[in-house]
Amino acid sequence: MIPNNNLNKILIIDFGSQFTQLIARRVRELGVYSEIISHKKLNLKLEKKQIKGIILSGGPLNVYQSKKVRFNKKLFSLNVPILGICFGHQIISKELGGRVKKAKHREFGLAKLKKLNPSKLISNFFNKKGSNNVWMSHADEVTKLPKGFKVVAKTETSKFSIIENPKKKLYGIQFHPEVTHTENGKTILRNFIFSICMIKKNWSSKNQKKMLIQEIKDNVGKSKVICALSGGVDSSVVAKLIHKAIGKQLICIFVNTGLLRKKEEHQVLNTFKKKFKINLVYVDAKTLFFNRLKKIFDPEKKRKIIGNLFIKIFEKHAKKIKNVKYLAQGTLYPDLIESKSVTGSQTSKIKSHHNVGGLPKKMKLKLVEPLRLLFKDEVRKLGLELKLSKEIVLRHPFPGPGLAIRMPGEITKEKVNILKEADDIFIKELKDHSLYNKIWQAYAALLPVKTVGVMGDNRTYEYMCLLRAITSEDGMTADTFYFKKEFMQIVSNKIINNIKGINRVVYDITSKPPSTIELE
Numbered sequence: 345m346i347p348n349n350n351l352n353k354i355l356i357i358d359f360g361s362q363f364t365q366l367i368a369r370r371v372r373e374l375g376v377y378s379e380i381i382s383h384k385k386l387n388l389k390l391e392k393k394q395i396k397g398i399i400l401s402g403g404p405l406n407v408y409q410s411k412k413v414r415f416n417k418k419l420f421s422l423n424v425p426i427l428g429i430c431f432g433h434q435i436i437s438k439e440l441g442g443r444v445k446k447a448k449h450r451e452f453g454l455a456k457l458k459k460l461n462p463s464k465l466i467s468n469f470f471n472k473k474g475s476n477n478v479w480m481s482h483a484d485e486v487t488k489l490p491k492g493f494k495v496v497a498k499t500e501t502s503k504f505s506i507i508e509n510p511k512k513k514l515y516g517i518q519f520h521p522e523v524t525h526t527e528n529g530k531t532i533l534r535n536f537i538f539s540i541c542m543i544k545k546n547w548s549s550k551n552q553k554k555m556l557i558q559e560i561k562d563n564v565g566k567s568k569v570i571c572a573l574s575g576g577v578d579s580s581v582v583a584k585l586i587h588k589a590i591g592k593q594l595i596c597i598f599v600n601t602g603l604l605r606k607k608e609e610h611q612v613l614n615t616f617k618k619k620f621k622i623n624l625v626y627v628d629a630k631t632l633f634f635n636r637l638k639k640i641f642d643p644e645k646k647r648k649i650i651g652n653l654f655i656k657i658f659e660k661h662a663k664k665i666k667n668v669k670y671l672a673q674g675t676l677y678p679d680l681i682e683s684k685s686v687t688g689s690q691t692s693k694i695k696s697h698h699n700v701g702g703l704p705k706k707m708k709l710k711l712v713e714p715l716r717l718l719f720k721d722e723v724r725k726l727g728l729e730l731k732l733s734k735e736i737v738l739r740h741p742f743p744g745p746g747l748a749i750r751m752p753g754e755i756t757k758e759k760v761n762i763l764k765e766a767d768d769i770f771i772k773e774l775k776d777h778s779l780y781n782k783i784w785q786a787y788a789a790l791l792p793v794k795t796v797g798v799m800g801d802n803r804t805y806e807y808m809c810l811l812r813a814i815t816s817e818d819g820m821t822a823d824t825f826y827f828k829k830e831f832m833q834i835v836s837n838k839i840i841n842n843i844k845g846i847n848r849v850v851y852d853i854t855s856k857p858p859s860t861i862e863l864e
């Protein structure tokens with residue numbers, strides 16, 4: 345699947361590394377468009393003209409597992425520079441006649457790299473003493489160089505940590521320049537794309553905006569587009585972008601499920617309807633959602649009810665709008681990359697995600713997915729370029745099923761109101777203490793247990809509020825964010841003093857895995 349055939353690019357061939365997306369992001373951060381393709385799907389005929397360089401990713405396989413590794417040797421005859429990282433380094437070596445074996449001393453974590461010979465690839469990379477700390481993760485190693493290659497750097501236990509054949513513009517590195525643990529790692533990528541591939545910068549929010557607006561105009565023509573606006577970052581950017589391209593031909597539908605954050609519906613109406621004058625259908629479905637969720641305790645049932653009801657309501661209101669041909673969706677690039685199953689393993693289903701993905705088939709609408717080339721941080725930058733407020737653009741992710749999955753047990757209006765207030769206090773304090781933007785996602789949850797407390801001289805018997813704050817790259821894994829004791833005390837006091845119904849506050853210190861980010 346190749347999302348864009350018009351831009352010059354660095355093609356990243358994925359062999360299943362957990363860092364492949366990071367490589368693509370680093371290249372884009374340097375201002376150059378990059379695309380990921382699975383090694384199984386490579387079709388060089390399609391994209392040859394625009395490929396100005398190729399990076400081969402790392403991966404969990406061994407290069408000598410010939411059945412699982414598909415390597416297209418034609419890559420070498422394309423006459424474009426190739427950089428192999430880790431597994432990529434080993435596969436270049438093996439395919440060109442070198443040797444790769446299980447390493448006598450495997451390297452995991454930091455290793456000290458020593459410069460042996462000059463190379464364009466390492467310009468400004470090493471310190472004055474000719475060494476650098478790099479991050480390794482490998483159990484195999486290159487033990488014999490292919491013909492025409494020379495060694496550029498080594499570590500104490502590995503002879504061929506950087507190798508090159510400058511005449512053929514082929515480079516191999518055993519460490520990972522894309523991770524932040526490698527000092528100066530970006531310099532290697534910068535040298536590769538600008539000094540070796542000689543590609544020109546072509547990727548910034550400004551030209552993405554121009555390109556995407558033109559693309560929407562060309563594709564949609566005079567047709568109408570509908571869009572499910574949630575107030576989250578992705579759908580907000582989609583709506584603003586499409587509105588810029590086709591104005592009144594865009595109709596947004598906003599469904600108030602009653603499970604949104606405090607005053608979220610006001611913010612959406614004020615921003616999109618009043619300020620930007622976007623056609624917006626507001627559907628107040630609070631009562632319907634609360635009625636359907638009565639006496640439902642099971643997390644998966646909750647998710648299914650909310651997802652299906654949302655789709656039904658959306659469909660009903662969309663049908664009232666005549667001549668609609670397109671449905672806009674905030675699909676992002678990571679959703680499209682088929683890079684996770686190189687080893688053939690199937691991840692088990694943890695949660696049923698709520699999104700509008702089921703709609704187009706049922707409604708026979710064509711899709712407009714203008715963000716399909718972008719990573720989340722790029723969407724945020726584009727949002728700012730489109731003059732959306734920082735409050736919307738830098739907002740933490742919020743799940744489709746909303747507060748329902750932050751409230752184990754039965755959902756009631758009373759509990760939702762308590763939770764909205766607690767969450768609002770927590771988030772406001774994070775902003776006031778300049779912590780909000782250091783955290784990937786933070787929220788308050790309401791636990792379905794009541795405990796005894798004492799306020800004044802009276803006994804209380806009220807709910808327990810759980811606070812969660814995590815750091816993450818993409819929500820797939822997460823680390824706990826640790827606050828200072830004083831901050832926790834301020835938040836806990838404010839929640840208990842201001843909200844009747846909560847008399848105890850706890851902080852969740854689990855990472856993901858083993859926990860998930862949301863409670864349900």
Ligand code: XMP
Nearest residue numbers: 696697698741742743744745819860861862
């Ligand atoms: P979990 O709880 O699976 O969450 O660790 C990972 C990230 O996904 C968000 N999330 C959702 N987003 N629809 C969404 O659009 C959903 O049904 C959904 N469930 C979880 C969650 O907030 C976190 O950012």
